[in-house]
Amino acid sequence: MLKTEVNLIPGEERFTQDIVSIQKRLRFLAIFGTIFLIGTVLFSFSLTFILNFQVQDVSRQILLVKKKIDEYRQREGELLILKNRSGLIGKILKDRTGSLMILSELKNESPEGITFEVVEAGMKGELKILARSADLFSLNELMNRLSDPEVSKNFKAIEVSSINRSSEGTYGFLLEVVGNGKS
Amino acid sequence: MERVEFICKRWRLFVLPLVVIIFCLLALAMVVLPQFKKVTDLNQQLKIEREKLVALGAKLADLEGIDEMVLGERVSFSLSALPKNKDVMKTISLFNGLAQLTQTQIDSLEVSPGEIATESPTMVDPDLENLTFRLKFSGENSQQLVDFLNQIEQSLPLMNITTFRLNTAGDFSPSQLTVVSYFSSIPSSLDTIDAPLKKVAKEDELILDSIKDYKKYQIVLMEVPEATGTSSVRTDPFAN
DSSP states (O other), X not given: OOOOOOOOSOHXXXXXXXXXXXXXXXXXXXXXXXXXXXXXXXXXXXXXXXXHHHHHHHHHHHHHHHHHHHTTHHHHHHHHHHHHHHHHHHHHHHTOOOHHHHHHHHHHHSOTTEEXXXXXXXXXXEEEEEEEESSHHHHHHHHHHHHSHHHHTTEEEEEEEEEEEOTTSOEEEEEEEEESSOO | OHHHHHHHHTXXXXXXXXXXXXXXXXXXXXXXXXXXXXXXXHHHHHHHHHHHHHHHHHHHHXXXXXXXHHHHHHHHHHHHHSOSSOOHHHHHHHHHHHHHHTTOEEEEEEEOOOSOOXXXXXOOOXXXXXXXXXXXXXXXXXXXXXXXXXXXXXXXXXXXXXXXXXXXXXXXXXXXXXXXXXXXXOOOOOOOTTSOOOOOOHHHHHHHHHTTTOEEOOOOOOOOOXXXXXXXXXXXXXXX
């Protein structure tokens, strides 16, 4: 069934009631707005005040800590020197050719009859050794030892060449070795 | 017409609330919103300051935890390994000392010292500077010669042998070697207090440990014999 609204209040009276209703709403909005404004203003300003106080407190603590750190500036300076030095020392050690180590290893592997007469080391860790063997046996022994994978893994290249026999029965030869890299 | 008259008579009841509402809106926009923005900024600032405080606290704790004596010893050792100044005479004296130790003899020595050491008060020079020495030396047997080389590379200040030629053949020609000695000025300006602490890393400790057995020899400076002559005071030959 259709609902029908019938307003029995006359036109003028209805208009007056509408105007009064609007006035009441406006008044309500104004009061609500004022309370809301006061509330937010109080809240925001008090929050600002608290945060400001906290920031100042932390800044004060930072100043105190900085003052204490300032008393240790010499220690900090020494640490800086130590770090600087260790970095540079590492650079120097890395730059070593390793020739002495290679020579030491070759001497260790050389049997008794082998003598190194002239040893020449280059800047890239390469060694050229003019050596002499008392006999073929010692030379053979040296070459066997240098061929051993456990020994040869420490070198990039090993070459024995220019083997010659002297009138005294000794054998001169050229041993060329390149290390695996800088020490 | 009557309705308009009716509204006009009751204008205060409309205007006042409207003014209040407009004022509230303006106050919200011009006062409250900027204040909330300020609150956000203060929050951010507080967060940053707190982080800064934590970092500074950690730096202070690290500095307080360092043993000053140990640090001093390590610094002194590192400076003996890599000095800040060139010192040609000291290095030459060191070679002489090592030659005596290994019973070898230095036949000749060449060096190009370059510019005498200067230290800029503000410049930090991270690069290594060096001096190159060329020595001719001889010994009775190859072991003495090799010992001499080993002593050079295992003594302080640090030196690197770049090339050498050892001669133990019967022709008596001397052995030769090229040695590089190093120096570098120390950093003279510190970072700001806020900067994080430059701690010594494990790798740095390992590097220093690798040379801890290197020997620092007591260097006896070579004596230069006094010039012979009738007087030790030179007279001006052009004086009247």
